[in-house]
Amino acid sequence: MKKALATSATALAIIGLGITLTGCGHQSTANGEKTKSTTHTVALVTDGGGIDDKSFNQSAWEGMKAWGKEHGLSKGVHGYNYAQSTSNSDFAPNINKLIKANYKTIFGIGFNLQQTVSDAAQANPKTNFAIVDAVVPNRKNVASATFQTEQSSYLAGVATALSTKTNRVGFIGGQKSAVISTFQAGFTEGVHAVNPKIKVDVKYAGSFTAPDKGQSLATAMYNNQEDVIMTAAGGTGNGVFTAAKNLAKDGKKVWVIGADRDQKSDGAYKGGNVTLTSTIKNVGSAVEDLSNRAMKDQFPGGEVLKYNLKNHGVDISRDGLSAQTWQKVQAAKEAIISGKTKVSDTVK
Amino acid sequence: MKTARLWNIWIPTFAILAGLLIGAFIMVIFGYNPVDNYLSMFQGAFGDINSWGATLSDMTPLIFTALGFSIADSAGFFNIGSPGQALVGWLAAVWFALANSSLPGWLLIPGALLMGGVAGALLSGLAGVLRAYFGTNEVISTIMLNYVALYVVNYLVQTQLAIHHNDYSKTIPAAARLRTPFLEQLTRNSTFSYGFFMALAAAIIIFIVMRFSRIGFEIRAVGLNPTGAAYLGINSKAVIIRSMALSGFLSGLGGAINGLGNYENITVSSALPTIGFNGMAVSLLAGGNPLGILPAALLFSGLSIGGLNMSVVSNTPPEIVNVIIPTIIFFVGCNYAIRYLLNHQIWRKRAADHPAEAAQTTTFKREVD
Structure with missing residues (x-):
């Protein structure tokens, strides 16, 4: 009971303060009214x-x-x-x-x-x-x-298929959700449009805020001969970049595809850059x-x-793509904009 | 005795003031005006009817999860599983409401709440059974069950409830809502719902149950001394399971009320609901007393709702607010430390000044402790 009293007193004090302070609070909220409304x-x-x-x-x-x-x-x-x-x-x-x-x-x-x-x-x-x-x-x-992020992801898939040496590539998603599925669907479709034999390894970290998980997943995938990993995982994707940079410093040729913003600067390390390209989602x-x-x-x-691609709501950045690949990506982009290529937004 | 009571009011007040002061100090360091910000915080929490609605709505699920935690705690178990239990309760209630949308409200709401409570009870009861029969540490099992709950619920929302590839379910039928047009008009569209009154009732019921009923006595007896309780003829295995199940029932109910009253649907979540963890803090702050949970929950929700206002009406970044609010809670939380320090100080001083009074102060000290 004493403890209850103590806590009620706490709350009373807070409310009391609240009432007294709100009572005299009128002047101070008006401190910016010079600007016109x-x-x-x-x-x-x-x-x-x-x-x-x-x-x-x-x-x-x-x-x-x-x-x-x-x-x-x-x-x-x-x-x-x-x-x-x-x-x-x-x-x-x-x-x-x-x-x-x-x-x-x-x-x-x-x-x-x-x-x-x-x-x-x-x-x-x-x-x-x-x-x-x-x-x-x-x-x-x-x-x-x-x-329509499936469109930009499709282009990332095309770029990936043209850049992989091992014919094994990966995808790391954050939380499994409809929005992230559009990335996965477009990416897989893009990869297979170039080369149906490439194996796409899909993994979900289960979180958008777990760079440690992203890093360990990516390290395992790179060690499994997957040389390009596409991310659609928010903050978790930062861990993928860390893993790629660590391996790249050891001389391994690996790539990351950034998400949402141009992540070129996140892929830079002393001696190179691991960002292959970034799928851009222009929420801004x-x-x-x-x-x-x-x-x-x-x-x-x-x-x-x-x-979508047509109204520049989504896009892809050039980052580390070779001139030849970039040209082919541009062609694929034109095909989507003109409606010649239709990209599905759901995982098959 | 009288002095002790006085101190019971003074010490928490002092703790809050100390927290506010440190918070103000932080704001001054980073160049923000603490007076303006505290004013907008209090206005944001209690300034008008809409703010009151938001604050009371925010404290509603906290009361349930805190009550749930306190019951397991009285039996000597640390039920970390309330976030998961609240989440399954939320799912069960929304699911029931969506599946039986043709039922009238007087059947739909109790049915959905019961489902939510039972779902929570099953999850925590599992940890209880493991504890009672296999001695599994309930901290480990409930933590792990939290993750099981999170991913299973996400899976079920995606595969069973989500509408065309979305990550959220349909909105519950109007009959299942705990918010009514009347309450919305009254509190100018806050999420205040009838769930609040259920929470108040639950706190009183749990208080009575724990104090005066047989099960309450058994739970407390097991909590104080399991071996002693066995000598009293209490079946401790049954009590463990019952207390854990009751604890989960309340957390599940909190989740259900959150679902029906606040969100009115369920979405895929990337993290466990915060009402679970905050509920534990509220319960610990209240020293496990069911009635003490009410003001403790009000303090928590007032700070968090008021804190939102700080960054909305000024250009103080929310990050600063997110440092200040926990600082205040930290000081309130450590009021026992402050009490301890003050007691020792006073006791020593009095003993030196008036040796005759020292004996009396010792009684006071024991009273407070």
């Missing part, structure tokens, strides 16, 4: 990873920062901002707090936020919402941004694009936007 404000909610995840949260935030810079805005309630979620239970409070802080357009980065965005959009019809990697149906104020330019459209009052609410 006509500017458009945007904010994003991360899906659990930070904005420095070297993957799509980071890409989204970079896009938002670029947008802010373009319009001379600064980070904060009168410009652009991000709310980090440490767990799924932070989604709804984060969105509600952004709404209360009057951000006009709110981005949910990642399929995990689908339900929360849908609910919030229904309750706040005047705010624009966007969801990345998922579709929110029947909401006129939600734009759903999906990425989608964020920038949608923010701009929202600013001009042309927000595509209710629409499902498909970002």
